[in-house]
Amino acid sequence: VHSQVFSTLSFSGSALFSKWNRGFDVVIIDEAAQAVEPAILVPLANGCKQVFLVGDPVQLPATVISPIADKFGYGMSMFERFQKAGYPVTMLKTQYRMHPEIRRFPSGEFYAESLEDGPNVKDSTRRSWHDYRCFGPFCFFNLHEGKESQPSGSGSWVNVDEVEFVFHLYQKLVSTYPDLKSSQQFAIISPYSAQVNLLKERFKNTFGVDSEKVVDITTVDGCQGREKDVAIFSCVRASEKKGIGFVADFRRMNVGITRAKSSVLVVGSASTLRRGDEHWNNLVQSAEKRDCMFKVSKPYSSFFSDENLISMKAKEESSAGKAAHIAEEVDTNAPAAYNPGDAEQAQGEVNDYGGDGDMDIDDGGGFDED
Numbered sequence: 223v224h225s226q227v228f229s230t231l232s233f234s235g236s237a238l239f240s241k242w243n244r245g246f247d248v249v250i251i252d253e254a255a256q257a258v259e260p261a262i263l264v265p266l267a268n269g270c271k272q273v274f275l276v277g278d279p280v281q282l283p284a285t286v287i288s289p290i291a292d293k294f295g296y297g298m299s300m301f302e303r304f305q306k307a308g309y310p311v312t313m314l315k316t317q318y319r320m321h322p323e324i325r326r327f328p329s330g331e332f333y334a335e336s337l338e339d340g341p342n343v344k345d346s347t348r349r350s351w352h353d354y355r356c357f358g359p360f361c362f363f364n365l366h367e368g369k370e371s372q373p374s375g376s377g378s379w380v381n382v383d384e385v386e387f388v389f390h391l392y393q394k395l396v397s398t399y400p401d402l403k404s405s406q407q408f409a410i411i412s413p414y415s416a417q418v419n420l421l422k423e424r425f426k427n428t429f430g431v432d433s434e435k436v437v438d439i440t441t442v443d444g445c446q447g448r449e450k451d452v453a454i455f456s457c458v459r460a461s462e463k464k465g466i467g468f469v470a471d472f473r474r475m476n477v478g479i480t481r482a483k484s485s486v487l488v489v490g491s492a493s494t495l496r497r498g499d500e501h502w503n504n505l506v507q508s509a510e511k512r513d514c515m516f517k518v519s520k521p522y523s524s525f526f527s528d529e530n531l532i533s534m535k536a537k538e539e540s541s542a543g544k545a546a547h548i549a550e551e552v553d554t555n556a557p558a559a560y561n562p563g564d565a566e567q568a569q570g571e572v573n574d575y576g577g578d579g580d581m582d583i584d585d586g587g588g589f590d591e592d
Contacts, residue, residue, distance in 0.1 A: 378416030457490030
């Protein structure tokens, strides 16, 4: 008799599970790059003939609260350890989620241009709002006047200007395309739990309804594994001198900008992100080359006026756009698919933990529960 048993890593070590189980022929562990090694060993203790680890080392890593444990390598997953030791890794290269213009940047930045689009992905992810350049598959909105701030007694960060702009962007999209008014279709993502909390609070005050009913507002950690038609990513950090904290973690960046199927709309300070991290600098440059970077000034409502939107109706791809495509295709300086040094550097940054984003580590090394 063949049976399939589904379990979390921790439950596979319970007395009930162990009493019933007499070993498996095959154990498949999903999201293996996000689990610490001791957790991976739990289901293997029951005995098995073969194990498959499935995961992505350039997406969210294992959660490690203790900086001491992290220092001594507790955060390295078994998947990553095997990969670094030279064990063969099979990469699944064909993606079926994202519009090719969303896939384009992460493929070059994190996967050495190895990602390929499945059949008809471009057509299946084409949407009517793509008729406007500012609602295209990949856009960056440069809020050059935005400022970050830190709530009193919190180590997390907020950006009130980004909250205001995000709501203008959201309202214009859902009022013009009502089918998007669903938490199954639309997500607003931010690396900081304080920003997520502020977005939820202001959403109810602005629209008179709990956000959970019409849009999924969540942290990067809370959205891994999910997909939406449209995702707005609020970067938060905006200052003339400070860094960008754990926004510089390339793995969280990769997760945040790849949740959307049809449109990913990044909102942030281009100058701050350029200065703060190489990967973000490359993203801003990519947006500029593709003519999908928009400098936004206050009042934000004027950006979404009918007159301004008419001026942003999408046209046939320009010669400059075609040249940019060709230049990117022949670029021989694409970064490696995975650089262990990048991961180690990012581990030194502070992280935002928790599936619902309720806990994040502040930029000073302590943590707060908001």
